[in-house]
Amino acid sequence: MSGREQAFITALRQIAGDPAARNLSDDAAVLPRPSGDLVLSHDIIVENVHYFPSDPPETVAQKLVGVNLSDLAAKGAKPIGALMGYSLGPDYKWDQAFLKGLESVCHQYNLPLLGGDTVAVPRHTGHFSAMTVIGLAPSCGVPDRRAAKEGDELWVTSPIGDAGFGLNLLKQKKNINHSAQEKLVQAYRSPEPRLKEGIWLAPHVHAMADISDGLLIDAERIANASGLAVRIRLDRVPLSSEAISCFGDTKSTRLQAVTAGDDYQLIMACAANKRQELLKLSKEKQFDLYRVGQLTAGSGLSLFYGAEPIKQPDRLGYLHG
C-alpha cells in the first residue's frame, strides 16, 4: 500500500466510525443480524459517463451516495450501511475534496460507511467509484417493479427533468449565473434520494422504482415488467419553477423533462382507489406527489397532452454508452 493510499484510508477511518466497520482494519465488516429482510444495491459512477471531470469532487461523492440510496428509496428501505470502492487518481486534492463530500453526505443520510477498497489506478484510467448499499426492507414487504396491476394509477414525486436541464446547461458550457440555473445544475450533480418518501409510500404501492434514466423509460420498464401498457399525461408532469423560468413551459420542454435521466424521483403504480389516501399522505408529510398516468391492459407506452395523443419521442430516456 502506497503512502497516498494509506493517507486516504486513514482519512476514511474518520468517516467509518460504526463498530461494524472494525475501524477498516480487518478483512471485512461485521454487521449484527438484521431485524428483517435486506435490500441490496450496487452502482458505479465513472468520470465522463456520469459526471464531468470539472464537477466539484464533493458533488461526485454526493452523486455516488445519492444514486445508490435512491435504489433503496425505491424499495422503501432504510439504509443500514455502505461499502465503497474508490480509484485513487493522480490528484490527491481531488480525493480529499471527495472525502469531504462523502463525510457530509453519509452524515446527511445517517449512512454508516462499513468498508470497501481503494486502488491507485494507472494515470490513463478515468476516475470511478463503486458503492454497495444495504438497507432494511419495510415490514410491509418490498415493492417490486414487476407488480403493477391493470387499472393502477401512475404517480411521481417532484420535480421531473431538473437534472436533465442542468446537464444541458453544463453541456452548452454556459455561464451558470442565475440561481435557477444553479438549482438545475445542482439537481444533476447532487441528486437527493427520496428515502423518506420511499418509506412512507411503500405500504401504499403495487410497484415502485426510481427514475434514473427518464420518466418515460422507467415508466415503460414498470409496465413491461408487469405485463401491462402505460399511458402518460405529459401535461400532468411536474416541472420545477426553475426549469420553467429557464426553459419555459412548452410541449418540447416537457418532452425533454420526461426523457432526461438522473432525476432520482420515485415513480409508483397504485390502485386507483388509493388516490385519496396518497393525497392525504403527501399533504401530511409535506411532499409533492403527482398523478401522471395509468397502467392498462396491453403493452407499450402512449403519451398524451390532455386528451391529445402525442407522438412518442425516438429516445425514451438516457442511454449510457
Add this chain to the structure above:
Amino acid sequence: MSGREQAFITALRQIAGDPAARNLSDDAAVLPRPSGDLVLSHDIIVENVHYFPSDPPETVAQKLVGVNLSDLAAKGAKPIGALMGYSLGPDYKWDQAFLKGLESVCHQYNLPLLGGDTVAVPRHTGHFSAMTVIGLAPSCGVPDRRAAKEGDELWVTSPIGDAGFGLNLLKQKKNINHSAQEKLVQAYRSPEPRLKEGIWLAPHVHAMADISDGLLIDAERIANASGLAVRIRLDRVPLSSEAISCFGDTKSTRLQAVTAGDDYQLIMACAANKRQELLKLSKEKQFDLYRVGQLTAGSGLSLFYGAEPIKQPDRLGYLHG
C-alpha cells in the same frame, strides 16, 4: 442503455438465478432475513494493477470472485450473495469470456449473484470490476484481526508464495512451458479462496486474516492491530513443490515467497495449547496447516531461519500504487 449493455445484462440473468436477484429487473436485490450476523467485503480489481491485459478474461472473473471470497474465508463466513460492478470495455468477446468465467466460479463456490451495475466506459479507461460479497458469520463469532493474544502461535494454510512466483514468470515474459510454471501462473491468476478451511478454523483461532499482500506484511498487520510483536520462522514457511522445482529452496526464494502478494492463504493466531487440536483438524479435514511463528509482547516483526536472525527485507509485501 446500449444494445451491448443490454446483451451483457441478458447474459448475466442466466447467472443470477437466485430469487433474491429479482431477475436483475428491479432496482435492488432482496435477501430474506439472514439467520445470523453478516460479514461484508468489497474489493475492486483493475487492469494493469491486479491483472495483465493479456490474462485470459475467464481468470479475471475468477480473480474478482476469489479475492472477494477470500475476505469471507478469513472471517469463517459462508457466502450468501454477491453484487458486481462491471466496466464494459471495447471488446465484447472479452466480456463474454469474462461472463463464462464468472458463471463457472459462482457455480464452484455456490455463490448467488444478486445484482450490480454495468457501465460502458470511455475507451481510454482501463477495465475494472468491483464486487461486494455478503457472508453469514460463523456462530462462534467472527475472528478479528485485532484479537491475537501474547503467546499465540502463528499458523498458515499452504502453499505460500506461488502467486508471487507466477507473477514473476509473467513479468519476465518467459514462455510458460512446464506444468510447474503453469501451476504458479494459475495461482496468480485464479486464487482459490480458503472458504472451507476458514469455516473449519474460525472456532479455534484468536485472530485470522487472509494473505493478500504478503505473509510478512499480513502477519505484521495482525501483530500491530493486536498490539503485539511477531516472530516468523522463514524455514517453516511452506513452499510448493512447483515453486521449489522452478526456483529452488533457498533463503532468497523463501524471502521472495513471504513478501509476495496474492497468496490468499489464511493466516491465524491461535493459543499455543490449541496446537494438537489444530493438527488433528488439518489431518481430519485433509488440508495443510503450518506453524510459522509466534506473537509476543512488544511490537514489530522479526525474522528467523531456524535460530538464526535474518535481516528484515526492505519490502515486507506487495504495495499497490
